[in-house]
Amino acid sequence: MNRELLTANGELPTRLGQGTWRMGERTDRHRSELRALQLGFDLGMTLVDTAEMYGEGRAEALVGEAIAGRRKDIFLVSKVYPHRATRSGILTACEQSLKRLKTDYLDLYLLHWRGSIPLTETFEGFLQLKQQGMIREFGVSNFDVDDMEELAAVPGGTEVFTNQVLYNLTRRGIEWDLLPWCRGRKMPVMAYSPVEQGRLPAKVDSIARKANANRFQLALAWLLHQEGILVIPKAASEAHVIENHKASEIQIPGKILSELDALFPPPRNKSPLAIL
Numbered sequence: 001m002n003r004e005l006l007t008a009n010g011e012l013p014t015r016l017g018q019g020t021w022r023m024g025e026r027t028d029r030h031r032s033e034l035r036a037l038q039l040g041f042d043l044g045m046t047l048v049d050t051a052e053m054y055g056e057g058r059a060e061a062l063v064g065e066a067i068a069g070r071r072k073d074i075f076l077v078s079k080v081y082p083h084r085a086t087r088s089g090i091l092t093a094c095e096q097s098l099k100r101l102k103t104d105y106l107d108l109y110l111l112h113w114r115g116s117i118p119l120t121e122t123f124e125g126f127l128q129l130k131q132q133g134m135i136r137e138f139g140v141s142n143f144d145v146d147d148m149e150e151l152a153a154v155p156g157g158t159e160v161f162t163n164q165v166l167y168n169l170t171r172r173g174i175e176w177d178l179l180p181w182c183r184g185r186k187m188p189v190m191a192y193s194p195v196e197q198g199r200l201p202a203k204v205d206s207i208a209r210k211a212n213a214n215r216f217q218l219a220l221a222w223l224l225h226q227e228g229i230l231v232i233p234k235a236a237s238e239a240h241v242i243e244n245h246k247a248s249e250i251q252i253p254g255k256i257l258s259e260l261d262a263l264f265p266p267p268r269n270k271s272p273l274a275i276l
């Protein structure tokens with residue numbers, strides 16, 4: 001992990017960021033999506049996650065607009081399609097992402113999921129991009145423990161900054177092995193779909209009320225109370241951004257944690273990594 005990116009406390013400037021999947025796709029929503037992202041930045045949610053896949057580049061274009069004039073305050077994450085992550089393809093893909101994002105570097109570049117290109121090729125590309133200053137850090141997404149272990153034999157594989165995976169109250173499978181594996185290596189886990197794409201069950205409401213929160217805020221606060229988790233909810237409206245930001249101030253008492261464990265039990269055995 002690049003220490004320069006971290007605060008004096010050894011943490012990223014923010015652990016609560018913003019996702020962008022399905023943003024930038026509709027012109028009639030452009031202004032409100034732009035305002036939502038910018039409000040999130042104003043509130044300190046300065047980590048933003050995007051991908052060349054999202055809207056086939058349109059989410060990146062929106063993010064490019066949103067970060068204009070404040071690039072240095074943003075921790076910018078994008079992802080490469082697995083089929084483009086060849087030794088030379090990844091250089092082109094990154095250049096194209098940077099152009100859409102109107103910047104000359106990414107803070108973090110991820111392999112979106114594992115495809116058929118050998119990891120050694122992709123990582124050769126990552127190392128080259130880093131050397132050229134086009135990316136500061138690189139990492140992976142949707143990698144299970146066996147994939148992470150394979151990285152040990154790949155040049156650059158142990159320099160992975162994060163693994164971005166599906167993790168929320170209703171999807172706790174990674175607690176069995178992947179999360180401890182990453183924690184043991186001081187590697188942050190970036191939790192995607194942290195509010196289960198807006199489909200958290202209504203049964204969370206009564207518990208959330210006890211924490212003076214709604215179910216979305218409680219789900220975010222539950223992730224944030226854990227060590228080493230980065231959280232990237234997507235919110236296309238200012239109202240949702242404000243609610244999500246407030247989640248960072250919510251303390252969850254032990255009694256509520258136990259009630260959540262009863263509703264959504266931690267895993268009792270290994271299950272394959274869930275992917276959306």
Ligand code: NAP
Nearest residue numbers: 019020021192193194195196197198216233234235236237
């Ligand atoms: P998510 O963040 O769990 O949920 C987004 C949905 O929840 C949207 O419909 C949003 O509505 C709604 N929502 C957000 N805050 C809310 C609130 N306070 N109250 C009510 N509804 C709320 O799901 P996601 O977009 O799948 O995941 C987040 C980000 O993770 C993505 O945007 C993307 O950047 C990343 N991701 C990565 C992968 C991967 O393979 N690496 C896969 C999935 C996602 P509005 O939009 O209307 O505000």
